[in-house]
Amino acid sequence: MPRMPRARRASRTPRTSRTPVTHTERSGHAPAGGRTGRTRLAAVGCALLIAASTACQAPGRTDAEARVRQAVDRLGEWETVSVAARVDAPADEIHAFLRHNHERGMGPAVSRTDALLLSRMETAFVFGADRPLKDLGGKDRIDTAAAVNFGNRDVAAYKSVGADFYVRANWTRLAHETGRSRETVVRAAELARSADSLPPSMAAARDMLEGRWVQMDPEEFDHFARAVGGKYGERAQRLANSVDILQSARAQHRVIGAVRRALDDHAVLRESGRADGAERVRVTLPARETADGLARALAPLEDRFDGIGFTWLERAPDRRITAELALRGGVLSGMTVDLAQFTGQTDAGETEEIPLTLSFAPGSAVSVKAPRGARWLDPQDVMAAVLYEELGSSRP
Template sequence: MDVSSLFRSRARVAGAAVCAAALAAAVTSCSATEKLTTGLQVKRSVEKLGDKPAATVLVQADASQQEAHDFLRAARGGSAGGSLQEQARLLSTGELTFAVGSEEEKTALADLSKSERLNVAAALNFGGKDTVAAKSVAEQLYVRVNLRSVAHHFESAQLDAGRADRLVALADRLPATLGSAKDALRGKWVRVDPDAFDAFVAAAQQMREAAQAPAPSEGARAGQEREKSPAPGPRQEFARATALGSALAGQSEREFLDGLQKTLAEHATFAKAGEHDGAEHVTASMPGRETARDLSRALTALGIRLDPSTVPDERITAELEIRRGQLTGMTLDAGQFLPPQRDAEPPSLPLEFDFGGGDAIPTLAPDGARTLQPQDLLAAVVYGALGTGRL
């Protein structure tokens, strides 16, 4: 064989190998650069939420009632529970909105230190007026409960529309000395002491029992039936109100935003997912347990309780939406947080998060809010019972 031909052949092979290696290095470098650039873009898009004095997050499930039911049942290890259908309905229709804002109206969130307290506000609704709302402003807690909405949406409240109307109408008959109770019954903002939540639950329970009392025209039979069926303990509707208020008092919404920002900045990897509907889309891969720990603070009011210790030690994915350099949306499947199912894939429950700069719920203290004491509610019950024989 001609030695020169062999040399030229080997040279071509070597040259091709060098070119292939160079091409592979270029592709790898390009991919790494793109990932780095995308990661910086996401980091800046999250930080941009802090460029204004307030930020808002809206959370809801994009699921049918059946899909929500399947998810909740799997999350409870297959245990259905008597109120699971109602909770599934609430989860599939509920919308949680919360906002954080600086106490100085013109100070950007990013300019505040971690030690500085934020004003926070949250509201839970089901497509209409807010059912429950709460605010924590300058270390004062304010709540607002719409009794008619509670009666309409919460079957577990055992409070029909007629009795809710009577409770609201009771406000017109209360004396001026019970002004705070009048406001509370009318669904206005009142200031409460978070340390008195247990007493508020007990007072609300007595109000509910009084509202359940049968009218004289309903006859003795109704009274006998109620004697056989004692009223249950404090129900879900007030538990949600107090849970929401307790969460705000503990600044959990700030912790949620801080935790989400930390997870995206320190633990997530990113890949571009194209542009559509006027927004850039990025797929984020995050550690499941850390993400569950952050999200659990925001999802409790929707009826989703995530226990990070039971979440598979795997990564989950989410799709981020970025508009004009700011993070405006995130969609993830909560089914990724469930442990493996015995005979099937974990049920899906898409969750949508909408982020915005500004206060969809004002984080300022409500004007004219009076201080409500648990005994004010009890006095209202007594006054209503003495005046009419029923509520």
């Protein structure tokens, strides 16, 4: 990711009124819609960002540790940092990897379409505050934003700014990318085709269908899906709980602290040469011991965020795993970890590499400012739009 201009500070805005206002931003971005693959990749990306940002905070004992700590500190001098995450593997290998996980009880069944999406998907995350990230205290929350794209065409985005949560969607593009295999997405895409005929009283629903930013309550995810004929149930609740963690300063810093302690206790850093103009440093740590430490540290969050759970930590392999950091110009610029390390071999008996690659850069790839003019959207607004469309289509 190229170096980005210094981002302006994100404004802090209280929850906006539900009175409709004129919207001024528009795009083809969209919320992830609860899709399991996207949500899982986002969680992995955020966790590895924290790992990269905290792995070297203990006093350096080697030259590699000292350089990495300095590289992370330099990235933390910015008020916003962007991270691009992608899985660098063919769809067939991703599908075999996820199918193997499912057979071991480590994830849901995943279709060939899901694997193809993961092979083409890139997610851009932004973490921002009103001061340099390295200066944040235990009570300072971090604003976040993310956008998902397939082949450089953005289809999904969210922003968590202060206590407010915003989403926007290009439903037609989402339906195309998912092969029209998701009932909720397909129905929303159908509604979007006639959204411009909705009356002014349904302006919030029209904005949502036409790809404008809207503000909503993430606890209502399942109700929104039901309004257009879909149902996510527990998956929607897990997504809502994940957003709750994003918006909680206490939860953010407990996660950061847990990862920092686990890596301070177990991580070993060693130089591994240069490649593509960047210095490479290898991070090695025992997965099982690290997972046990994380589970103990994160236990207080499990009751509050019921539905997410940390049982996946219990399945960490009893082996050492590695990740490679890239330092460019004295700044942390990348991290690569082979996801296959966490589960072992494929059905064919040969170890397949499933590299998750993160690219770091100072600045904002996605604005973390609250979008101007975003209307408040209730599930009832979407239900009214659905009924309006059905009544209109039934007229002679």
